[in-house]
Amino acid sequence: MGWRQSDGVIEGLIALLPPLPDPWDVSVLCDRLAVHRDRPLLLHSIDLPALPFGLWYDDGERDHVLHRSGVQGYHRDHVVLHEICHMLARHNTMRTFTFEDLVENAARNRFDTRQEEVAEMFASRVLRMVGRRPGAMSEVERRASRVFGAV
Numbered sequence: 001m002g003w004r005q006s007d008g009v010i011e012g013l014i015a016l017l018p019p020l021p022d023p024w025d026v027s028v029l030c031d032r033l034a035v036h037r038d039r040p041l042l043l044h045s046i047d048l049p050a051l052p053f054g055l056w057y058d059d060g061e062r063d064h065v066l067h068r069s070g071v072q073g074y075h076r077d078h079v080v081l082h083e084i085c086h087m088l089a090r091h092n093t094m095r096t097f098t099f100e101d102l103v104e105n106a107a108r109n110r111f112d113t114r115q116e117e118v119a120e121m122f123a124s125r126v127l128r129m130v131g132r133r134p135g136a137m138s139e140v141e142r143r144a145s146r147v148f149g150a151v
Contacts, residue, residue, distance in 0.1 A: 006114075006117065006121060009118055010118060010121050010122050010125060013085055013088045013089055013122055014125065014129075017033065017036075017088075017126070018033055018035070018036040019032070020126070020129060021130075022130070024077075024131065024132060026080050026081070027043065029084075030043055030065070030080070030084075033084065039063060040062040040063070041062070041063045041064075041065065041087075042062055042064050042065070043065050043067070044064060044065070045067060045069040046067075046068070046069055047069040047070060048068075053068050053071055053075075054066060054068070054079035054080065055083065056083035056086045058087075063087050065083040065084065065087070066083075067079045067080055067083070074127070074132055077132065079123075081122065081123035082120060082122070085118065085119040085123060086115070086119055089115070089118065089119075091115040091118075091119065
């Protein structure tokens with residue numbers, strides 16, 4: 001898939017979002033998305049070093065987005081949006097039966113590079129749309145923004 005095709009995919013996924021909160025609040029977006037999709041979406045702040053910064057999974061009844069508890073502000077929003085992209089696109093779908101199975105699968109899973117690029121670009125684009133710019137961020141958030149390509 002080329003960049004132009006990726007742009008179309010990202011725009012299609014953004015179109016699946018409910019109206020973005022103003023002022024921006026990723027938790028409000030998650031609440032709106034749950035109502036919009038008529039399906040619970042739960043955010044979990046946890047600290048498991050074996051996991052990546054974030055993870056989305058579907059337990060059959062609800063969607064769960066996990067993010068590391070030490071990740072805050074812009075970086076946390078980026079991680080949550082990245083996982084929301086995977087959820088909307090149904091990337092990396094894992095059917096697991098226990099939390100231990102989920103952790104084990106996530107720790108050894110090799111994610112598709114194209115899916116990861118789409119999720120990164122989706123998160124960065126949504127954050128630009130809501131006006132999250134480096135000027136309103138701490139130095140740590142500005143560095144994370146540069147790493148994730150949002151500036």
